[in-house]
Amino acid sequence: MTIFAIALLFQQPPVLPTGGALTKQAYILSSAKAVPTPKVVVDTSAAPDLAEWGTTAATLMEQWYPIVWNLLGTDQSKPAETIKVTFQLKQDAPAYATGGGIFVSIPWVRSHPDDFGMMIHEMTHLVQAYPNSRSNPGWLVEGVADYIRWWRYEPEAPRTKITANNKYTDAYRVTAYFLAYLTHKYDHALVRKLDKAMKTRSYSDALFEESTGKKLDALWAEFVATQVK
Numbered sequence: 296m297t298i299f300a301i302a303l304l305f306q307q308p309p310v311l312p313t314g315g316a317l318t319k320q321a322y323i324l325s326s327a328k329a330v331p332t333p334k335v336v337v338d339t340s341a342a343p344d345l346a347e348w349g350t351t352a353a354t355l356m357e358q359w360y361p362i363v364w365n366l367l368g369t370d371q372s373k374p375a376e377t378i379k380v381t382f383q384l385k386q387d388a389p390a391y392a393t394g395g396g397i398f399v400s401i402p403w404v405r406s407h408p409d410d411f412g413m414m415i416h417e418m419t420h421l422v423q424a425y426p427n428s429r430s431n432p433g434w435l436v437e438g439v440a441d442y443i444r445w446w447r448y449e450p451e452a453p454r455t456k457i458t459a460n461n462k463y464t465d466a467y468r469v470t471a472y473f474l475a476y477l478t479h480k481y482d483h484a485l486v487r488k489l490d491k492a493m494k495t496r497s498y499s500d501a502l503f504e505e506s507t508g509k510k511l512d513a514l515w516a517e518f519v520a521t522q523v524k
């Protein structure tokens with residue numbers, strides 16, 4: 296038995312939301328262990344007016360890195376010692392993560408000064424650090440990052456509206472909502488299992504069935520039925 300499996304045996308009982316609605320998730324997985332806090336180094340030299348925003352983001356990331364690390368149950372790679380965050384004037388995405396750190400759009404932050412959640416999303420990508428593998432679907436990689444952001448970090452954020460036109464492969468918030476539903480209803484360790492599979496190049500859709508007893512398409516239909524009245 297691995298340390299990972301032992302940890303799951305001691306998983307805490309869930310905190311169930313009242314009224315049937317899904318709320319921010321606070322399932323405690325007691326494998327929580329001390330993870331060294333990385334030093335977040337921020338370069339706002341291209342936008343001195345964002346220096347304070349950058350410092351706040353760095354503090355937030357230093358607080359949340361060990362939390363995200365434990366939420367994903369990462370036990371086969373090494374935590375980062377340093378994370379570099381570079382603010383750039385010209386880039387298409389609001390923010391993106393690469394092996395070299397996180398790059399943030401200056402115009403985006405100027406017009407969305409409350410968007411610290413995107414830093415949690417990008418930092419989650421650094422914790423994911425999945426190996427290149429065709430078996431890791433992009434929709435799930437983004438879904439996990441948005442699950443951490445919207446269901447573990449953001450305080451009671453408004454939930455995405457799911458329609459009959461959506462699909463679990465829509466990624467981002469749609470997939471995140473689906474993962475939150477499955478986590479609540481079937482398996483509190485689902486996201487960490489998915490993460491571990493993607494880290495070890497062993498992901499397949501069958502993993503959903505192993506956790507829930509139902510096939511992915513059936514799970515999606517069930518979730519949509521709870522959302523589309």
Ligand SMILES: [Zn+2]
Binds near residue numbers: 417420437440
């Ligand atoms: Zn992303």
